[in-house]
Amino acid sequence: MAPTLVILFHTLTIIAAVYAVAESKSDGLVPEHALITPSPTLLGDVTRTVKHRRGILDDLKGNVNSVLSELGSNIPSYVASGVPNFFQGFPAGEDVRQSLGLDDSQISALPTSVLNIPSYGNWTDRGWNLRFRGNVYKQPNIEQEKLDELANVFLIDTSVEELPPDQAAQARNLTASIFVLQQDNENVTFSLRPAPTAGASGEQGGGGAVTPNGGSQQIDFPNPTTTQGDFDDFVLIQSNGLTAGNSTSDIQRLNVYAEEANFSNAERPYIGNATSYLVPPTGLTIISDIDDILRITKIYQPKEGLLNSFARPFVQWRNMPDIYANWSRSIPDLHFHYLTTTPEQVTRNYMDFIYKTYPGGSFDTRPLNFSDVEATLSIRKYLLVKIFETFPERKFILVADTSNSDVMKAYPQMVTEFPGQVQCIFLRNTSATDDGDRFPYDTSGFEDLDRNSYMFFKVPDDLTNLDIQNGQCLNASVQQNLTFGWQGLPFGINLGEGAGSSSRSSSVVNLWLGSLVLGVMVTVLL
Numbered sequence: 001m002a003p004t005l006v007i008l009f010h011t012l013t014i015i016a017a018v019y020a021v022a023e024s025k026s027d028g029l030v031p032e033h034a035l036i037t038p039s040p041t042l043l044g045d046v047t048r049t050v051k052h053r054r055g056i057l058d059d060l061k062g063n064v065n066s067v068l069s070e071l072g073s074n075i076p077s078y079v080a081s082g083v084p085n086f087f088q089g090f091p092a093g094e095d096v097r098q099s100l101g102l103d104d105s106q107i108s109a110l111p112t113s114v115l116n117i118p119s120y121g122n123w124t125d126r127g128w129n130l131r132f133r134g135n136v137y138k139q140p141n142i143e144q145e146k147l148d149e150l151a152n153v154f155l156i157d158t159s160v161e162e163l164p165p166d167q168a169a170q171a172r173n174l175t176a177s178i179f180v181l182q183q184d185n186e187n188v189t190f191s192l193r194p195a196p197t198a199g200a201s202g203e204q205g206g207g208g209a210v211t212p213n214g215g216s217q218q219i220d221f222p223n224p225t226t227t228q229g230d231f232d233d234f235v236l237i238q239s240n241g242l243t244a245g246n247s248t249s250d251i252q253r254l255n256v257y258a259e260e261a262n263f264s265n266a267e268r269p270y271i272g273n274a275t276s277y278l279v280p281p282t283g284l285t286i287i288s289d290i291d292d293i294l295r296i297t298k299i300y301q302p303k304e305g306l307l308n309s310f311a312r313p314f315v316q317w318r319n320m321p322d323i324y325a326n327w328s329r330s331i332p333d334l335h336f337h338y339l340t341t342t343p344e345q346v347t348r349n350y351m352d353f354i355y356k357t358y359p360g361g362s363f364d365t366r367p368l369n370f371s372d373v374e375a376t377l378s379i380r381k382y383l384l385v386k387i388f389e390t391f392p393e394r395k396f397i398l399v400a401d402t403s404n405s406d407v408m409k410a411y412p413q414m415v416t417e418f419p420g421q422v423q424c425i426f427l428r429n430t431s432a433t434d435d436g437d438r439f440p441y442d443t444s445g446f447e448d449l450d451r452n453s454y455m456f457f458k459v460p461d462d463l464t465n466l467d468i469q470n471g472q473c474l475n476a477s478v479q480q481n482l483t484f485g486w487q488g489l490p491f492g493i494n495l496g497e498g499a500g501s502s503s504r505s506s507s508v509v510n511l512w513l514g515s516l517v518l519g520v521m522v523t524v525l526l
Helices: 002-025 056-072 093-100 104-109 144-152 165-178 302-310 320-330 348-357 373-390 405-417 502-525
Strands: 112-116 120-124 127-138 189-194 217-220 230-236 251-259 270-279 284-288 335-343 362-366 395-401 422-428 454-457
Touching: 112 251, 120 230, 120 373, 127 251, 127 270, 144 165, 165 302, 165 348, 270 362, 284 320, 284 373, 335 348, 335 373, 348 362, 362 373, 373 405, 395 405, 405 422
Parallel strands: 112 270, 120 270, 284 335, 284 395, 335 362, 395 422, 422 454
Antiparallel strands: 112 127, 120 127, 127 230, 189 217, 189 251, 251 270
16 A cells, blocks of 8 residues: 555656646956966876776766756756756765775875965954965876766767867866865965956956055965865965055955975975955955856756856856956956855866956855755855955945846845845846746845845846946846746746736645645655
């Protein structure tokens, strides 16, 4: 009896879910660039595979296929998270070691590298406090055949062999950056130097930052790396010619070099580079998502999302660079901070793209210890809170798109939890401009906010001529049509106050509730 009821329960639940969705559908000088840790270069002898082989390829395929298998439904389950699950389940260092059969002597012979994330520093009563953030790892040399096999896991209806040479190279490099050996309990030393300009405000890689008159020094990071090889903490740095943060509105740029001193890697004096920003206590900061707001990703279409993330060159979204360039030119000392929940291993291409296309700025990415879906859903809020608490007197403009439910939840929360600090919220309505986006989005968090403090927009030009410096966030010519509930469902079905097609919306909700009650009854019978 019990097995039959279990099958009946699952069958009815699937039928109800499908039916609910169906109902809802009726001067000649080359300008300097900000420093970025380069992608791994696979050189030298291939690391031999000798023992301890695990089915890491099968494990990874299982993680990816568990997501892709849901594409047969109209709205996959991971829509609820708004996070591309093909960025989940990356292998840890031990998994990579066992899969490649590396012994301790082979690992010891590999050079050590540091992924250095461009960060920010704040002014305190003791001086400048600079955040150091990144990962220490070793890059095994994987034979191309094996690397191609690993890379193909992330591609749908194609393979590395079928890609153009430049895309195949990118896919291999990105895959290599995933299959690394994180180094725990390592001590890291940094060298700080004044950073030359990377362009004027509004130019690619430029921004409102200036080159300081000093700041050169060496920093011994106070804590060893975590079990995942991560390091992340603020360290008080010496002035050494830096301008005090309470006497300037300038943002000062420092190049941060991870030194080789603690590693047996004498041929490379610096093994991880980044440009960081010393940001004064007051002023305006843009906190911007990247995927589907600054570049075309289509995370809501996994086949395209995977190709756009792993193989194809990054492409800007329409004329969004012009909007950011104008803001950078017109607003003095504007700080740009780019926040992505993409795992840190695969963000080099993001940083390279940003510095070639948008004003330079600091970055936040997902650390390795935020690895599962639940942790991933909390990382954006965690990183937002960190920067808000670091700069309690600054105002922030938050920019993203509606395909991320963590954005739809976290952005309104920042308004209520940090009163007076959120200047504007701008959200691209992806489902209104891309029929491939079937991610519903929940606008209920905006119901109690000032209607002039946020705007849902369709194209970058909707942001033109807004005086964001003085708090003008709403373009009156851009219709909002918010229902303060679930929106973006197929066939224009919206839930919430003021939603159209209320009778059909109610039937969808009632059908879902009915299936829920049926499930409870079956569970009780079992």
